[in-house]
Amino acid sequence: MSQLGVPMLGELLRGHRRRLGLSQEELADRSGVSVRTISHVETGRIARPRPATVRHLADALGLAAAHREEFQEAATGTRLARVPNQLPPAHLLFTGRAEQLARLDAVLDNDLAISAIIGTAGVGKTALAVHWAHSVADRFPDGRLYVNLRGFHPTAAAVTTEEAVRGFLTALDVPAERIARDPEAQVGLYRSLLTGKRVLLLLDNARDAEQVRPLLPGAPGCLALVTSRNHLTGLVATEGAHPVVLGLLAEDEARHLLARRLGPARVLDAPDAVGEIVTRCARLPLALSVVAARAAMTPQFPLATYARELRDAGARLDPFAGDDPVTDIRGVFSWSYRRVSPEAARLFRLFGLHPGPDLTVPAAASLAGTDRDTARALLAELTRAHLLDQPAPGRRGAHDLLRAYAAELTRGHDPDPDRRAALRRLLDHHLHSAAAASEALSWYRDPVALPVPDPAVTPETPTGYDQALGWFATELPNLTAAVHTAARTGFETHAWQLAWTLVSYFDLTGHWAEWADTHETALRAARASGDTVGEARTCRNLGRVRCRQGRYEEATARLRHSLHLSRDLGDRVGQAQALRNLGGVEGRLGRFPEALDQVRRALGLFRAAGHRVGEGRALNQVAWWESHLGDHRAAVEHGRQALRILQDLGDRDGEGATWDTLGHAHHHLGDHQEAITGFRHAVRLRRERGDLAEIAESLDHLAATHRAAGDPGTAALLWREALEFLDRLDHPDAHRVRALLNEFTGPLPDPGPAAAR
Template sequence: MRVNLLGTVELVSAGSDPVQLGAAKRRTVLAALALELNRVVSGDRLLALVWNGSPPPQAKAALQGHVAQLRKVLGPGLDLVTRAPGYLLEGERSAVDVFVFEDLVRDAREADDQAAVEQLTAALKLWRGPFLTDVPSPGLGEATAAKLEELRLVAVQDMAERLLRLDRPTEAVAALAPLAEGYPLREPLVSKLVVALHRAGRQAESLDLFHRTRKRLVDELGVDPGPELRAAYQSVLAVEALPEITGGPAQLPREHRGFVGRDTELADLDDCLTGQDSAIGLLVGPPGVGKTALALRWAHRVASEFPDGQLFLDLRGFDETEPVDPRTALMGFLRTLGLADSQISTDLDEQAAQYRSLLADKRVLVVLDNARSVGQVRPLLPGSAHCLVLVTSRHGLNDLVVTEGASVVPVATLEKSAAADLLVGMLGRRRTDLEPEATAELVELCDRLPLALRIAGARLTSRPRWTIRSLVDELHDEQSRLAALSLPEARRGVRAALAVSYRELPEGAARMFRRLGLHPGTDLDCYAAAALLDINVATARTHLRTAAYANLLHESTPDRYSRHDLVRLFARHLVITESGEDNAISTERLLDYYLHVADTARAHLADHVRPFGDPVHPPASFPVLTSHNEAVRWFTLEEANLRLVLEIAANSRQHERTWKLALCLDAFYFRRGNRVDRLNAFRVGLHAARALDDEHAEATLLLRMGATLADLGRLEDAVWESSRAVQLAAGDPHLQCAALDSLGYCLLAAGEYEKARDRATEALTIARDIGDVRAQATVLNNLANVLLGMDEAEEALQCMKEALWLLASVALSTSHVTALHTAGSALWQLGRTAEALQFQVDGLELAEELGDQYQAAACHRAIGDALEQIGGIHVATPHWQSAARLYRELRLADAEELTAKLARREPAAG
């Protein structure tokens, strides 16, 4: 089943039959959800869209009705679910024609001409009329409509270009002519139609179109035709392609041999510079990323559009020597443009004026490579509106954007396929095909950085007896990787390139960059950086932005910075030369920062958290987490870093920090149902707790480890570890209650019901003695599961009634979800199917609100079981599928079991 939005809103079944949707407002709801496929749309937003910003009092009920009706007509491939704070339409991108259109247009960019024409034709056929033509909601999709219409125009232009290259001008005319009528002043569109008409033998129509367009441009906009349209006109008059350069300087260096990739950046340059007056392009990226190669590739592509010549200058802003002075640069350009030395002024401003005068009314391309500052560039900007300037720099040069309107095109590292192609070009396919895995590893060890890849390729080229694996093995040694990616004889390489940028940093930013060498991850936030130097987050933010301006870091999201692994190694190389004592204290501050925030975060994820208290080095600044969802988001962002700092703490024998960090990570892994990583964290934490001879810490970890082992089916080990936790917990009633409860859970998993009930009863007595409401509810839940295993469902239900009564007095948490799920299971066993289903539905809504994927999966599964009995396989399947998907995301074996269950029932569904 799919949703069509490119025209009237349609819901089409697998047999291509439109489904009757009814009310216009229902079409609006479907369109809004489809445009945000797999993303939650809030109820408030839907109300505003459907009722144009003024929903009546009964609107919420009406919206629920529309959602309910849509659920009835949705078929395979689409699922409409309630997800706080609104609704979510789940499905593949291929289920919505808008996304199919976007994907076809995107894929066409990479295809050859014939395939591209076929893909673009298929994409354009999806349009049945104006976007959302029958949706009475002005606020819905306005930005999307503009974007899609622009993409449609670009698709037609691209298809026409491909058709012309395939010598199919008549088809190009047919594609372009209808749009040219609607967009008579869109010069790229008209230009291609002028050429297509001419190539189709309709020269008179071609010339007439140009003159009509030229008149409209002058009359309506007060401008002359741009270079692309003029060039098309000249090609018609001369019956040839664009004119070749007949004079002027031609200073562009040769293109780099083996240039690969960069289709996106080249397209971005075309979009922001082609046909623009006084255009300035700015290629910005880190050292060694290939900015110069990209600039030369694009410059050679457009050189023919600048008949008065091309100027090129390496400003050496990041060389070991001093950057080129603007006076020196202008002297060279003025000589090239024909002035004798005696005619050139000695004053910088007068030189710039002479330069602008010589380029007045000229069409010249100026490429300024490796600019260090705006002050270096500004005197070299022509005054002519017909000249174009392309600048490359490691710095952002924001003032050039603000004052001169420069268009920035970021240059990142190569895509994996392009980076591999670069190595293939240097080494030959026979060599890379023999070692595909080693080639892929080499690409990643070089961070897909062209400079590093070329150096690695050069080393292998000069040593034909070396295998690629031998170089990969050398690069795996982090201490020698930078040296291995350098050419000492030429003083070139990754380290030399990074060193120039580092030396330009102010002292505060340089100190910060060095300290980042102690951070083990490839990304971090401002707070972690602040902890390394024991400074406030505002100062850290300033230093990080300075390093990002120099392209040593990348601000991936607000206040979060990423870096390439080679940059991390370079910072590590810098910091190990500093005081060992200072480095040790900074490392402790970093560990305490992560421990402090993780301890705060776990309190939102677990029900029985006793905070650790202030660390030895309390951080000056840290993110304030106030909810379950904020805690989950923080853990998700920092999971990789937390793993690494746990490893640092363990390796440096900081035992107390180690077991506490392991316990914090466990709270996150438990919430995600991630049993394998829980077990690994416990092993690290237990080793530290035992090194401290801290029985309390050991018991705390063991009782959780026992439950995890039980979940993994290692029942004998689970009972053993939990029993050990009970012994170590003696004297601490809170800990003893938790340990007994864990032992009961493990005994239940092992099928030893009588022993499990005895341990749960002991735990319940302790929980009641100490007055811990949540502990009582947790133990009652486990006791109920034991009773269910003993076929004593009525007694289990009584336990859950008491548990739910207790939980009504405390804040909502995962305990409530567990209690609802277990109560539903008891009702199911008693044959009270409808009541059981309602408890599971309530549990699912709360699990989704809390972000508890594991419990959500369990509720989906139980709902599916109940619905199979009530309504049949077809209503149960979507919930089993949702449960299987969640289990897969959690990497749990339950996914395979459910998938097999679905497969077994498939014949019955037919």
């Protein structure tokens, strides 16, 4: 060996020649190098032969890359600089992620750049990192280093700083004797070697920022690419890392992934099956890849076979199970689950009981039976571990496969009584929060005796009309899902009462399909539990929405049944409310005498019960049907009586309806100015409340009065605005108003049912 640790060229040449069984003469014939030169090299008389001689000898000996490099080092007496390239093989079928690739490209020209790809298990962080690293490898001529830090490995320990640094030093061709034992000295040497160079470091599967920091280069020119299930907030905050958050694939990206794996023809031939596979795999790359691999193994089976298997599995993860821990979804998810605290793990399991798409901090606190500060901290921990995501500020959710995993965990780990108590707390939370919001939207609601919530429940209390309206808009998917879950799991009272709390919001915003759907479920729940009060109230609300939808026969049947149940219960107010609504249906059908009879009966019951709001509203309805029967002066008198009562009580909703009635009566008395004044009051008050159907009704009436007063231009403008609301609601009056507008503007297109949403 030479003094520099480089083998003597003569020794190497003699060894390779003898290994091949060649004499010096035979080697000379092969290489074109003279026997004399070969002899002098082997004896050391020629220590530094010409490069061409070295190349010819290496070719004749058939030396592979490593031996050729060693041969050349011996010929020069110095070690050649080795360029490490430790990147794993690029995935040939990588697809999608154009936005994230562009974000990674954007940091290439930054000095001392750090990019952190973060995301949940199975979302494709490593695949993206490796694909991008290969695409920019030529920008880093001094090497590409890679280490799997095993931050979330199911069995092996995480890689220590010393292990990672020693691996990098070895890749950088540092002799073992030069590597100090002191870890800090190793880091210092490692960073010194990177100074002035352009090296790409891929630090894969990092546990946290602390595991990454010692491995970062200390001088400009290098780029560190980190992947982790952890948010790595500290790395972003202190080291200036550029976060690239990796979410689920877009719909088209997921379809393209399947096409790359299975061939475009097979995917194009089964669009419906592919759509269902994409949906049931939650657009998670790992899940899609597992299904694609199975489908690729059985090309004779149609993709509908796999779609049906996923459908039959429901909320179970069985179709994604396998022997390979790298692709078994339960196993992959478990790597993150086992890293969180026991308290956070319990909350994640209980999240599997939540039927809606996301969860607020107060709802999570109720679910876990803890205080809000603790719940906030646990949610943050689960979010950092990417077991939950944050679709909006203050809200946590997860894709369907993680939800299924949480549901499996809670069934396997938490006793039945604990799970049922947690679900009860969650339903208590939704019910009492929605009741508070409903009261803020419409104070005129006959009260319901809600069950006392669990002491650990912390309901939300939206205050004020606008806040309550916004709360309902955000929480609606959770609330409707809770109705169905409560009915299915034996919490029948929660089911019908929760549906009842939603009516104020449904009535205002025109969510009639959701109104009917939740109440059909609530009605079955009330009947199943023998709750006559719940059945009567739910039937009445079903009758109301069916009337709004123009399904008058069903509305009548529901309202009559509610009337009979209320009579059996001795509930005068319940009877009166059913009669009021029956009057509305009769009037819709053009049976005005029957409508007037029903509301007069309701008025008597309200007065007997001392129900002043009901009395005022029933008086208004009496006036309304009197006007339709031609007795407009009686309508004005009864309307003014109703107005005094409702204004005195502060019932602005009822007041708006009464102004509309007075406008209608004055219109037919020929007093157009009084009518316009009444309708404008009605529009103003109804806009204040935001009930689209009622706003459209008063705009329609105001338009008719302007036309009668000789102002068709204003009438057309008002009818056009009314039609916009009616089309949004898919209201049966839309066709009539469209016909009126056609008289002024020519035929208008009928948007059909789809325009309602």
